[in-house]
Amino acid sequence: LFSQVPLVEIDGIELTQTRAILSYLAAKYNLHGKDLKETFRIDMYADGTLDLMLMVALAVFKTPEEKEKSLALMVKKDKTQNFPIFEKILKEHGEDFLVGNKFSWADIQLLEAILMVEELDASVLSDFPLLKEFKTRINNIPTIKKFLHPGSHRKPPPDSHHVEYRF
Numbered sequence: 074l075f076s077q078v079p080l081v082e083i084d085g086i087e088l089t090q091t092r093a094i095l096s097y098l099a100a101k102y103n104l105h106g107k108d109l110k111e112t113f114r115i116d117m118y119a120d121g122t123l124d125l126m127l128m129v130a131l132a133v134f135k136t137p138e139e140k141e142k143s144l145a146l147m148v149k150k151d152k153t154q155n156f157p158i159f160e161k162i163l164k165e166h167g168e169d170f171l172v173g174n175k176f177s178w179a180d181i182q183l184l185e186a187i188l189m190v191e192e193l194d195a196s197v198l199s200d201f202p203l204l205k206e207f208k209t210r211i212n213n214i215p216t217i218k219k220f221l222h223p224g225s226h227r228k229p230p231p232d233s234h235h236v237e238y239r240f
């Protein structure tokens with residue numbers, strides 16, 4: 074519709090706009106909360122991680138120096154702001170998942186953010202024991218495990234090839 078990606082073809086329709094796509098998939102696969110307040114917290118946590126992930130996705134459009142700066146800033150922000158928040162959330166409620174002790178799309182989004190940052194700095198979780206356990210737990214959900222196995226559909230971070238293709 075907007076001549077942009079991402080675009081998902083599913084259920085006989087074409088979905089565009091990142092947040093609308095995620096919202097559709099979350100509703101379809103029961104990854105929202107059990108009530109409005111839980112759903113709000115899930116959306117809030119997921120949006121918080123999405124902002125940082127976009128910094129990685131958009132870094133490819135920058136000059137090499139700007140890209141390096143932007144990625145370093147993202148790793149720093151995750152270590153000092155983002156990951157401490159999620160570590161605290163997990164510590165306070167002591168549950169397996171971020172919201173309502175039930176698997177939601179905020180858990181998927183946080184796992185993806187962790188994996189993205191670990192590709193830049195493998196030791197990024199060293200000060201976050203609960204997030205390390207969280208990562209293992211979510212990784213071990215059979216559908217997630219299958220999705221992440223080597224050679225799977227998970228895409229590598231965008232590189233200069235994506236920019237060449239666009240322009």
Ligand SMILES: N[C@@H](CCC(=O)N[C@@H](CS)C(=O)NCC(=O)O)C(=O)O
Binds near residue numbers: 077
């Ligand atoms: N609001 C859109 C933004 C999508 C977007 O900016 N897509 C870029 C690639 S990252 C694009 O397709 N740009 C091509 C264009 O706008 O012509 C979303 O959240 O999905």
